[in-house]
Amino acid sequence: MSNPSRVVAVLALALTTQLPAMASAEDLTILAGDLPPMFNADGTGREAEVITTVMERCGHSVTFEIQPFTRHWKTYANGKGDGVATVPLGMPLDGHQSEVYIQYQNGVSSLTEAGASYADLGALSGQSVIAFMGASEILPGLKDAVPSFKSYKEVADQIGQSRMIFGKRVNAVIGDGMIFAEYNRQLRDQADDLMFDPNQGVTFQAIFAPSDYGMNFRSEALTADFNRCYSEASADGTIDAINKKWADQYRDTLGTQYLGH
Structure with missing residues (x-):
């Protein structure tokens, strides 16, 4: 008969190799563009709240470094930060891009x-x-x-x-x-x-199709975390609630034209 301890070890190894990599809890620095009310100078905002909520669900904390929009991409490309926000899909940038997490209208x-x-x-x-x-x-x-x-x-x-x-x-x-x-x-x-x-x-x-954006992270494991936790937050209505809350602040102008919120 096989050694029971050896069988358990082999099974554990097999399971580990089949599971997606998960990042250990981290305090992340995310570069973001100064684009209120998506990102305000104090690190609050519609998009900031989505990112923070998703990463906290994964066990990570987030600190935003706000810079002029487009400069934040260059700063990330120069090696600063763990991740960068509001990246057009397919934009050539270091790291691993997430799935769509935010839309602009x-x-x-x-x-x-x-x-x-x-x-x-x-x-x-x-x-x-x-x-x-x-x-x-x-x-x-x-x-x-x-x-x-x-x-x-x-x-x-x-x-x-x-x-x-x-x-x-x-x-x-x-x-x-x-x-x-x-x-x-x-x-x-x-x-x-x-x-x-x-x-x-x-x-x-709203006369244009919504614009899709992803996150870029240097770590593939963080990207996987973000995708997984965003999917969970979207499925239980958390993301819709955040977007509606921010749209409500500008309802007199937006009506129901902003992404249907």
Whole structure:
């Protein structure tokens, strides 16, 4: 007969080799872009809450290092941090990319009083439009539609976009609806010296497909942890609850257009 201890050891080894690698509990540094309300300067935000919730479910704690958006990718590529957030799928970057964990919803924002219905890019024909930097290279169909606009400009200053729409210098703003709504909120806090009313109603219409993003981790085991724990949090409704909670803060602008939340 076989030695019982030897049989147990062989079975344990077989089971171990069939199970996915799991990372031991760690305090992780995650690089993230300064993009409120997805990531606020203090490390809070919609996306920050999703990541923190998922990693805590896996037994890890998270500290965010907030940098200007896109710089956080470069800092990670230079060897800093355990992981990096908001990475476009397939972007060539070190480490191991997770499955999709967050979506942004780009669309058109305009003053409600104008009564405009921008169901697609064609509806912007003859209108003055501004967008975020690089939008025409990222959003499907936008580059081809630009010649039909009365004017088109890409602006890096997000709160400057809010000034232009409230000051009626443009008809529409193209970008993520929740981000735009947050900068509108920030502008209202500066209302004392404004030459226009920042409390005008704004309506957001989602005319683009949602944009998918993943995480990159240096450790393959951390990536597996993140995917597993995100799947669990999604299945039990935790992720939907976080997204709805953040959408609720901007409901007057977003309606039900932001990812259906």
